[in-house]
Amino acid sequence: MLGNEILILPGGGPDPDGFHWKAVDALYSRSLKDVNAYSTVLAVLYYFSGDNTLFARILNLILSMNSIYIAYNILYLLNINSKVTEKAIMLMAFMPNFAIMSIVIRRESLIIFLVTLSIYNFSKYQKYTSKKSLVFSYIFVLLASLFHSGLSIILLPYSLYLILYNSKTMKYNFSWKSIITSLGLSMVFIFILSISGDSLLSKFQNFESVEDIFIHTEVANRGGSGYTIEIATGNSTIDFMLNTPIRMFFFYYPHYLGSGVEFQMFYRFYLVE
Known part of the structure; x- marks a missing residue:
């Protein structure tokens, strides 16, 4: 580069x-x-x-650019303030992790594109009660779940919304019928999760407690955040709660705060511009 x-x-x-x-x-x-x-x-x-990997990289870049455009349309559909929309889209467009995933051969660009399309169609259904958009919102989630099975969980809040919200009266319907149906649907998802644990939760097969997760992440030093061992408290649950926000930040902004030049770039992009 x-x-x-x-x-x-x-x-x-x-x-x-x-x-x-x-x-x-x-x-x-x-x-x-x-x-x-x-x-x-x-x-x-x-x-x-x-x-040749060049065309695959170009495809990912095109998908990411379209994801940004679709995200803008989602915020427009939801009547979000224009200034908030502008800052949100700028944040998405210049997020380092998003930019990196857009130029390497990884599935994230395709997944984000499909999920964004799904949310866009569900937002259209919410605003215009278009059944066609509702069907497409489910289809795009199912397509995305082919690349990451855990994304199928998005169908749960969609379905709960359809059960609990009356689009005609524009009010939530908390009747016994809707609540029982929602609980039943949630149990179905939990059942599917339990019988599909090997495929949905394969990365967590050897984890039996918060302490196991904490030890694994520190040993693996994922995201370049292994230094957080220095602020360990000795309590695995507290350490997990304390380190998770830091790890999330360094996952999205890897290596961008390591030097004066990098900090100036970060500062200008997000705090000044």
Whole structure:
């Protein structure tokens, strides 16, 4: 990238190589056996463009740009104040993590695009009671869940909204029927989660307590935030609550506060401009 002498952006870790080579293997073997959904998409793209990652990166960039545009339309539909909308879109557009994911071969750009489309269509249903938009809002979530199964949980708040909110009277309906139906639907989701634990919660299979999560993240030093071990209190629950906001911040703004130049860039983008 240009300007490496000023600031080196972090990459996407080992995942891009994994997605790429699985797609290449699928392309030349003409087999999609044991190939994940995103590598399948890449394999189809490579079929037309060759196994050059440039086109995959361009596709992700286009998807991210469209996600920003759709997000703007969502805020417009919800009648959000123009100044708030402008700042929210600027924050999204210049968020370092979002920018990085837009130029590496990872599934996040496609997932964000599909989820944003889903929210946009659900917002249209909310405003215009368009059944077509409602159907599309569910379809786009289901498509996104092909790339990350945990996204299927978005269907729960959608469904609860449909049960508890009366679009004709524009009021919430907290009757015994709606409450029992909501509880029943929630139980169905919990049941699906319990029987699909291996696929939905595979990263948490070996975690039995908050302490296990805390120890794992500190040892892995994910997000470059391993230094937080210095502020550990000895209580795993308190440490988890204390470190989580810090880790979230460094996940979205990795390596951007390490030097004076980087801090000035951050300051100008978000506090001055």
